[in-house]
Amino acid sequence: MLVPSCENDGGDSKIDIQYGAVINIQKSSSSDTYINLVALQNGGDINLGFTIDKAVGDITSMDVVGLYIKSDGTTIFKGKFSTGIKTFPYTLNINKQKIYDAFTQLNSSDDFETGDQLTISAELTLKDGTVLKLINDDGSNNFSSNIASSSTYKVFQAYNVSCPSELGGTYEFTTTNVKAPTGESAPGPLTGTVTFEDQGGGIYNISDASFGGWTGLYGSGNIARNVQLKDICNKISYFGVDQYDEVFTFSNLVVNGNKISFHWENDYGEYGDTTLKRTDGSNWPALTL
Template sequence: MRFIFAFLAMGLLTIASCEDDGGDSVISLNEGAVPNILKVTGSNTFIDLIALESGEETTINFTVDKGQGNIASMDVVLFYKTGTTVYRTVLESNLTTFPKAYSLTQFDIIEAFTELNSAADFQVGDVLSVSADITLTNGSKLNILNNDATPNFGQDIANSAVYKVFQNYIVSCPSDLGGTYDFVSINIGEPGGFVVPGPETGTVTFTDNGGGVYAISDGSFGGWEALYGPPGASGVTLIDICNTLSFGGSDDYGDTYTISNVTTSGSNLSFSWSNTYGEYGSTTLTRTDGTDWPDLTN
């Protein structure tokens, strides 16, 4: 059962985290320096593809501040990911006055990246990431994201509720999938071969994080409770990019999720889900607010 193994693994990770490997390949809170990068409340949480295609100006607003540690200065860094290609540029070097607010239009983003030439280069699903490279008062340097925009920090930083070390802006369309829905899940299985035919019923909540990203109250849609007992899977997100769905984030044990066979019919949204641990199931969500789901796919 995954919960026993996960408990043992957590103990091993705790022991490992107390050791010093002599390097700085992965930043942890023990090194004590992180930025705090926040989207401005009420501002755009994504790069609006509809506005880009119609020639309208679209703006993102964020602030860069010290999160924790003896920080002397920061370089504010932008990453632009399109497909599997990642571009990197420094928006501002040697920032020493905090906090600082930034407002970027699509024209500012194009100017920042030599690889972008016009609004036509923004493609649905592209991601702009905002982060920082830190110089400490002792002269040490820490990069929050690697050159390919992958995290260079541990789970303690990733799970912090106090600060955010980077922000993502997805090139997407307006999305409105937040709410609480009834679910029915069937044919729930785990890698050992045990299957719960169901139906398992309950409710699940999609909390709007902005930019078409929604925190899911239970990413297993009752599956974990059916297989092992409560609680459900936290940490999984639903991503809506112009009515195309995918899962993001990872569950309590670091497993990622895949969505497939997405269909909509009036107030019902049906799909299959699976994760990298080998659990799976099929779920139907029903709206009770009197509206229908948009035409969603995967």
């Protein structure tokens, strides 16, 4: 695995190649996938379990690092859960006391808020003595996009502070008033089904973030992939970007029994109005934006 860095002198560029390393951190299937705020407020505990193994590179030791990112996105606390790990794979379970011990800023359930996030990663010491941070102290990634999107390994795991969420399922959509900035339009109604695939912690993969809108605009097979839905104690939002690095947003959300309606758009300029209907006999919870 090569980690390139470039220094541009204004003309010719000098490129230094540094040998790096990558870990593979995977959540335990028997542990929590998010930090349950309701449980903490009721005096309960949490169990964040994961295993870290070497993936690429000559790693001699590892520190397990946590970044606690407050809901404002700018306040970040750094702590360490384990240091000097030399035996792999390494398994760790984190409860609330270990979080209190790692972060001087977190001392009780009152210090947790919805929308906060705990990111677990590592600082690696390589054979030549180089110390490699996989996540920078400001929360930015210190690795390339191909590593971030790898299906082979994960270099970090994120735990959202959230409430129990049950939005997974397949729903009927009706989408109208779809337009693109290049002039295409699809008045609709466009109908079909969309699936919210539960990833844990209030995060769901959306099978088509345009809810049939792109199919109406550009023809069969065109869907908005990779975008996720985030549910933080019934407050929902799009999360991440699509295959073209476009950011989606919701507005005008209305909840009415087994139906929700909303306006969606992205920063490319495409937009539409969608209604989702549950067919499982249940109503939607009191969702907000």
